[in-house]
Structures are given as structure tokens and as C-alpha cells.
Amino acid sequence: MSGILTYALHYEGAFNKNSLGAVSEGARLAREIGGDAAVAVVGGDDLTDELCQSLGSYGATKVYRARAPEGLAQPVVDVMAQVLSEEGYSYALFGGGLLGFEIGAGLTARLHAGVTMEVTEVKAQDGKLVAVRPILQDSAIVDVDYVSEPGIIIGRLNAFEVSADGGGAAEVVDVGVQLQEHSTRARMVQRGEQRGADVNIEDAATLVAGGRGLGKPEGFDLCEELAGALGGTVAATRAVVDAGWYPYAAQIGQTGKTVAPKLYLAAGISGAIQHKVGMQSSENIVAINKDPNAPIFEFSDLGVVGDLNKILPKLTEAVKAKKGG
Amino acid sequence: MKICVLVKEVPDAAVEKRIDTGSKRIDRSGEKNLNPFDTHAIEAAMQVKEGGVVDVEEVVAVTMGPESAFRALHKAVSLGADRSIHLTDEALADSDVCATGYALAKVLETESPDLVLLGQQSDDGECYTIGAVVADHLRMPSLTQVIKIDVGEGKLTCERQAEYGYDTVEVDLPAVISVGDAINEPRYPSLKAIMGAKKKQLDTRAIGDVGIEADRVGEGGSRTSVLGINPPPPKAAGEIIEDEDTNETVRKIVSWLDERKLLA
Numbered sequence: 001m002s003g004i005l006t007y008a009l010h011y012e013g014a015f016n017k018n019s020l021g022a023v024s025e026g027a028r029l030a031r032e033i034g035g036d037a038a039v040a041v042v043g044g045d046d047l048t049d050e051l052c053q054s055l056g057s058y059g060a061t062k063v064y065r066a067r068a069p070e071g072l073a074q075p076v077v078d079v080m081a082q083v084l085s086e087e088g089y090s091y092a093l094f095g096g097g098l099l100g101f102e103i104g105a106g107l108t109a110r111l112h113a114g115v116t117m118e119v120t121e122v123k124a125q126d127g128k129l130v131a132v133r134p135i136l137q138d139s140a141i142v143d144v145d146y147v148s149e150p151g152i153i154i155g156r157l158n159a160f161e162v163s164a165d166g167g168g169a170a171e172v173v174d175v176g177v178q179l180q181e182h183s184t185r186a187r188m189v190q191r192g193e194q195r196g197a198d199v200n201i202e203d204a205a206t207l208v209a210g211g212r213g214l215g216k217p218e219g220f221d222l223c224e225e226l227a228g229a230l231g232g233t234v235a236a237t238r239a240v241v242d243a244g245w246y247p248y249a250a251q252i253g254q255t256g257k258t259v260a261p262k263l264y265l266a267a268g269i270s271g272a273i274q275h276k277v278g279m280q281s282s283e284n285i286v287a288i289n290k291d292p293n294a295p296i297f298e299f300s301d302l303g304v305v306g307d308l309n310k311i312l313p314k315l316t317e318a319v320k321a322k323k324g325g
Numbered sequence: 326m327k328i329c330v331l332v333k334e335v336p337d338a339a340v341e342k343r344i345d346t347g348s349k350r351i352d353r354s355g356e357k358n359l360n361p362f363d364t365h366a367i368e369a370a371m372q373v374k375e376g377g378v379v380d381v382e383e384v385v386a387v388t389m390g391p392e393s394a395f396r397a398l399h400k401a402v403s404l405g406a407d408r409s410i411h412l413t414d415e416a417l418a419d420s421d422v423c424a425t426g427y428a429l430a431k432v433l434e435t436e437s438p439d440l441v442l443l444g445q446q447s448d449d450g451e452c453y454t455i456g457a458v459v460a461d462h463l464r465m466p467s468l469t470q471v472i473k474i475d476v477g478e479g480k481l482t483c484e485r486q487a488e489y490g491y492d493t494v495e496v497d498l499p500a501v502i503s504v505g506d507a508i509n510e511p512r513y514p515s516l517k518a519i520m521g522a523k524k525k526q527l528d529t530r531a532i533g534d535v536g537i538e539a540d541r542v543g544e545g546g547s548r549t550s551v552l553g554i555n556p557p558p559p560k561a562a563g564e565i566i567e568d569e570d571t572n573e574t575v576r577k578i579v580s581w582l583d584e585r586k587l588l589a
Contacts, residue, residue: 009488011488011489016488071487071492072494073457073467074460074461074466074467077461097488098469098470098485098486098487098488099487099488101453101454101457101469102454102457102467102468102469103457104454105422105426105453105454105455105456105457105458105461106457106458106460106461106467108422108423108426108454108458108461108548109423109426109427109430109457109458109459109460109461109462110461112423112427112541112548113423113548114421114423114547114548114549115421115422115423115454115548115549116549117422117453117454130552134557138557139557140554140555140556140557141554141555141556141557142551142552142553142554142555143551143552143553143554143555144549144550144551144552145549145550145552146548146549146550147547147548147549147550148548151548151549154454180464181464182460182461182464182465182466183466185465185466185496185497185500186466186467186468186494186495186496186497186500187494187495187496188492188493188494189482189493189494189495190491190492190493191487191489191490191492191493192487192489192490192491192492193490193491193492193493194490194491206587230587230588248486248507249486249490262587263582263585263587284585284587285563286578286581286582292567297563297565298562299563300563301563301564302563302564302565302566302578302581303563303564303565303566304565304566304568304574304578305565305566305567305568306566306567306568306571306574307568310568310571311568311571311574311575311578314571314572314575315575315578315579318575318576318578318579319579319582319588322579322583322588323588
């Protein structure tokens, strides 16, 4: 067996960034271990030939397209189990995210396959893949290999870089799949409902995140003004979301979103491990906190010890002036 | 209706976790407790039971783990479960996700539940995945990270936050549902419930009792193997500014951002 089958999630005619990262990573690894860099896509009419072929620019050579309900994992398990078995791929790769976890787990059961999750790096060694994953809240890193094929690799959200320097159009192959009975017993009633604020913190290049240290819900006004000046988006810690200061959609951390923006500016965030796991892959971390002993200073690139209420408004003005000039 | 709740014993969050470098497994000795995420699953079961929409005959807590794991079952029972089942067998030691999901599914098969509930992840192995593994073995529909459950006739209406916003999904019973911790605020057990927990029925099962094939569990039945464990790469300490003159502080922050082309 050889080659890698990667899952790509799409919505309303576009693939998500996390999936494109996985497709790019699958292509890179397939070049190392040999075989196709294949992608599985599942959905309706918005999966046009053009959309599927476009995965070629991320390095995919072949795209298996199946018509089945979107947004639920089990139909995708049926599709990928069939393709993996019939075409003999050695690995299934996922970018993480809710569906990636569910599909990967379903395949584990269906194919009696080994699975690793929260993978941050995949290494090709002797024609096989080794998954690298942090465990115990990132206090140790393990290298895991698979004792049988296929192996299931579920990445940490946004762990894999999107690389659009691949080839031309990918070959599109339509797959007919008979869904398992239990895969038809969940039905999407409503998908993608936006509640509270319409925020998409996962794709933002700049995030200004607020925590308990803002002191009161109105503290988020300062974050919003600064985010506005920086051209970024506001995010929040679990503590303030639970306290009702900011919507859940903006929550970062173990029970919220995992983000990796170019700039992560943490305002009044202590940096508990549950928060750290959601943002530590950010390229540049700036922390402002009045407590010099806050754990966040241990993993920030620039730490500012001081009063947010004094610093944030002036910083907003200075950023505006700099960008305006 | 019968509800089974999967629970797990994990090291207490207050205890520092260690890796046994010999066996390359998490050192599970030391203080243990019920996985805090599982208390939300038990609470969800109790709310279905007390909700009055369907008649729930029984809530059964199920765990797999070493002998000491009975303590997690006592806690689960003190939170409202009617009885519990402890799958424990030397042959299960070192099972990976694939093997664990298979073994749990075999125990659940003997109970024929209408609903299986579990927490969204465990505090130690971070396996968000067990629910979906169990569901595929049981050939049941499944959802994870559910934050709202409405019980209907033979089905559930579930809500969860997914990649593109909130999804509402209708799921036929029987089903396997992993709940997110936003779903409820677990109750505290009463002293009476804690004292009474040891008296509730607790059945211990070995792999042969539930038809688990020995070669599909334990280290030999696992499909992954740990090659090595390393400390995380050290991160260089960042620059620190103590704010004395805010204008000067802000000037430093802006120039730091500008040097990294973050103000483009």
C-alpha cells in the first residue's frame, strides 16, 4: 500500500484553511514516502469540478468526490473507509477540528486502525510516517508510529502550513458510496448558525484577546478599539466568556478555539495552561498584564507589565498614527 | 430508556503528571479522581431522567481501568447513577484508543443502552475521540461536543458549535453523545449520596465476561506504538517592559510590532 488520503472540509463553495493546510502537508509527505497525494471531499453540488481540481495547487494529485450529506462525520467515514480499503492508501490525514476528530475516530473503529490526535508534526522515516504529538498539556512530546496500515493522523488545528506552490489541476474521481444504516440516522437541521457576535477568530491574522484582567465587561471596548486599529479581531478567555463578558464564539483555549495568528496580543490574560494550548502556536505573542508573575510572560515574545487601562488607549492611538502615517 | 455514561479515572489535576520513561506511558499512580469532563455527562443523564419527557429506568456508569478505578464509579454513583460496571483485566493494560474503544463497545453491547453519554475529552490522554470510536462499533449515530440536548420521541435534537457556527442536528436513538462542558453545571453530591455510593450495585467484568477478544486489546492489540518521549523544545524568554512612562512603553511596543512588520 502507499499514498496518503487527506480529508478536506468545505462550506458554501470554499475549503477551509485548516483543510488546505492538511492537503499541503499530505502532498509534502506523499512526495517523501511515495504514492498519490489524494483528497476526499464529501458534499453536494457546490463541489464543482473546478473547486475539486483547485486542490491541485496545494499539491493534491487526485480528488475523490462523493455526494453525501455535509457537516456530519459518519457519512464521510463511509466514504473514506471505502476509498482507503479499495485504493490501498497507507495513511488518512486530517487537519483537526471537530469533524476531523470525529471522522478519524470513526475510521479507527471501522478499519481497526491506529490513530494519533493533536499531532503537531509528521515525519517521514524509512518510507513510513511518524506522528509527533504533545501530551499532558504540552509538558512532553511523543513520537508515535503505526504497527499496521492504514494509520490515522489527526492534526492539531492549523498545525499544518498551507502551501499553494503545488501543481496543476487535480484529477477528480467520483465515488459512489452506499451509506451505512447508522450513518443516515443523524440529520442536519440547521448548519452554521451565527450567535452573538459574527466573529471568525480562527482565520484572523491579528487577535487582541481579553481576559479577567480587563476588570469588567466594558474592558472589551478597549480591546475592540485596539483590534480595530490593528485590523484584527477580538478573542476572549474562557473565564470571561463564562462570566458573560464576551460571546463563546470568540473563546480560545482547551474548550474553545485553537488559533495561530501572526500577532496575538493578550490583554489581562494570566496564561493558564487551558488558554495556552489554544494560542501557543501564534507567531508573535505580546502580553500585557499587571502581574509580573503571570505565567503568560513565560511564553510571550514581548511582555508588558502595567495597567491595561492606561496602556491600551494610548497604544490604540499610537497604532492608528503609525498606520495612518 | 436506559442511559449508560462512560467515565474515567484520571490523575487529580492538582497532582503533577509524569511519564514513566520505562513503559513510555502516563504514570497513573498517585491521587486519582473522576475525569472532571465526565461529571457533565452524568449531569446530562440526570437532567434527561429528571426532565420527565421520557421515562429513564436506569443510569449506568461504565468504566474501564485498573482496580483503583472503582473510585471514579463511586463518584459517578454519588452524582446520581443507579449502578455501575467496572471492566478491568490485566489484558487491557496499555490499550490505545483503537483497543479501548473496542473494549468499551463490547461492555456496552451487554447493556443495550438507548443512549450513551460521555464527556468531551479526558483530562489525561486528551482523547476527544473515544465516543466516535465506540459509536462506530455499536453502529449508532454519534455527535461530539454537544452543548444542548432536547429529548423527543425516539430521537434527540442536539446543538453544538462546529467549524462554521452552531449546528442543530437531529439524532435517532440509540445514539452516542459526547457532551461539551458548556452543557450544564454539574451538581455537587450530597453527603448522603457519597455515603450511599458504596452500597449501590457495582459489577466487575473481565474481558471474557463481555466477549472481548484478547488479541484486540492491550499492548499487543494496539495499532500505535510510542517510539520515544521528549521534553518540549525550550522557548527563549521574551523581552519584558515594565511600564513606568506609558508614552515610552507604547512607543517601544509600536516599534517592536513595526520591526516584525505587524503594522503593515
